Amino acid sequence: MKLTTGYKRVVIFILALGMASMLGCGSMASKHGAKEASVDDVITGKVIKAINNEATLKSAQIKVETSQGVVLLSGFVSSAAAENTATELARNIKGVTLVRDGLQVK
Numbered sequence: 001m002k003l004t005t006g007y008k009r010v011v012i013f014i015l016a017l018g019m020a021s022m023l024g025c026g027s028m029a030s031k032h033g034a035k036e037a038s039v040d041d042v043i044t045g046k047v048i049k050a051i052n053n054e055a056t057l058k059s060a061q062i063k064v065e066t067s068q069g070v071v072l073l074s075g076f077v078s079s080a081a082a083e084n085t086a087t088e089l090a091r092n093i094k095g096v097t098l099v100r101d102g103l104q105v106k
Contacts, residue, residue, distance in 0.1 A: 043093055057085060071090045076103070
C-alpha cells in the first residue's frame with residue numbers, strides 16, 4: 001500500500017505530539033519528586049533540631065529519616081521515657097504524617 005505525502009505528515013505529527021506529551025509528563029514528575037524531597041529535608045531538619053534542643057535527649061544517638069512525611073527514628077536512647085519524648089517531638093512537627101519508632105533502649 002502506497003502512502004501519500006499528506007498522510008505521512010499527519011502520522012509523523014501525531015507521533016511527535018505523543019512523544020512531546022510523554023516528555024512533559026516526565027519532567028513534571030521529577031519536579032514533583034524534587035519538591036517532596038525538599039519538604040522531607042525540612043521536616044528532617046526540624047525533627048533533628050527539636051531532639052537536639054531537648055535536654056533529656058542529649059546523650060541519645062538518634063538518626064532521623066523522612067520520606068513523604070513519614071519520619072523514621074532509629075538509634076539508641078537511655079530510657080523508654082526518652083524514646084517517648086523523641087517520638088512525641090517528631091509527631092508535633094508540621095508536615096509529619098506518621099512517626100515510625102525504630103529506637104532501642106540502651
